Structures are given as structure tokens and as C-alpha cells.
Amino acid sequence: MKTNFSKLALIAAIGLAAAGTSYAHEDYSEARIDHWLRHVSESQSAPTANQLAPFGYAATKNADREVSLPSGGKYLNVTRLETLKLNVDGKSVVWTFDTLGTAAFPLSTIVPGADGITVYVRENPAYQGG
Known part of the structure; x- marks a missing residue:
């Protein structure tokens, strides 16, 4: 039972x-x-400033690597979602390249005075399908 x-x-x-x-x-x-x-x-929450930034954002975490760009440099190769400490003409910034869909852009958009340097962004292999 x-x-x-x-x-x-x-x-x-x-x-x-x-x-x-x-x-x-x-x-x-x-x-x-x-x-x-x-x-x-319909979502009530607005996107954050970091989510709206087309070239990434200033980072608060430690950098994955440090890059010093010489004067007269022409390019910088980065991986999407990589965080770098950039040293350009005595200026330094820690930056996360959260740039979905952006292949290349001038570095001067994030570091004033870094004219003539193009940032080339490749997709992060951890996020590629396959």
C-alpha cells in the first residue's frame, strides 16, 4: 500500500x-x-559605460603584459579582451581591449598624442568557435 x-x-x-x-x-x-x-x-537596466565603449576601457586590474611603444611606432597588435599597460611618450595607461567587431583603430583614440599608431585587434582564441 x-x-x-x-x-x-x-x-x-x-x-x-x-x-x-x-x-x-x-x-x-x-x-x-x-x-x-x-x-x-524590455530590460530595465541600461548598459554600462564599459559595455558601450567601442575601443575598450581603462582597466582597474593588473595588466596581462606591458608594452612600450617607441616614438615613430606604426602599429600595436592586441588580442580582444587583453589588458595591457601601454607606455607611449611618457604617458602610461592600463587598458582592456574589449572591442567586439573592431578590427583596427588609431591608438590616439585612447592615448592622446599617440598619433600614427594603429591598433590591430585579433579575436581571442578562447572565444572562437570550432
């Missing part, structure tokens, strides 16, 4: 759990990306 009651209770619990999750979303006709975009657009 106890085993029958236990089985019935287990079946009822599973049934209630399945029924509860079926009401979690009312409209299944929308495409997946449309669903995600709708929820993101």
Missing part, C-alpha cells in the same frame, strides 16, 4: 512540475532571436 501511494505521489509531482513549466511562456510562435531581442529591449 505504501509503495502504491509513493508511486502515485511521484507521478503527481512530476505531472505538476511539467504543467507548471508549460505556462512559463505563452507565445511559442516567435523566432528565437526575436524572442531574445524583445526581452533585451
Whole structure:
């Protein structure tokens, strides 16, 4: 008798759990990306300044490496999401290159006076599919 009651209770619990999750979303006709975009657009929180920065942001953590660029330098190769301590003409900045979709840009956009130096950003291998 106890085993029958236990089985019935287990079946009822599973049934209630399945029924509860079926009401979690009312409209299944929308495409997946449309669903995600709708929820993101309805989000109450605004993106942070770091999320909106197209070339990355000044970092508060330790640098992964330190780079000193000589005067007359022409380029700097970085990996997306890499944090560098940059030394250019006596100026120093610690910068995280959070630059999704940005392939190259002038270093002078983040370090004033670093004219003529182009930053080339390659994708971080840890985030590449494959």
C-alpha cells in the first residue's frame, strides 16, 4: 500500500512540475532571436559605460603584459579582451581591449598624442568557435 501511494505521489509531482513549466511562456510562435531581442529591449537596466565603449576601457586590474611603444611606432597588435599597460611618450595607461567587431583603430583614440599608431585587434582564441 505504501509503495502504491509513493508511486502515485511521484507521478503527481512530476505531472505538476511539467504543467507548471508549460505556462512559463505563452507565445511559442516567435523566432528565437526575436524572442531574445524583445526581452533585451524590455530590460530595465541600461548598459554600462564599459559595455558601450567601442575601443575598450581603462582597466582597474593588473595588466596581462606591458608594452612600450617607441616614438615613430606604426602599429600595436592586441588580442580582444587583453589588458595591457601601454607606455607611449611618457604617458602610461592600463587598458582592456574589449572591442567586439573592431578590427583596427588609431591608438590616439585612447592615448592622446599617440598619433600614427594603429591598433590591430585579433579575436581571442578562447572565444572562437570550432
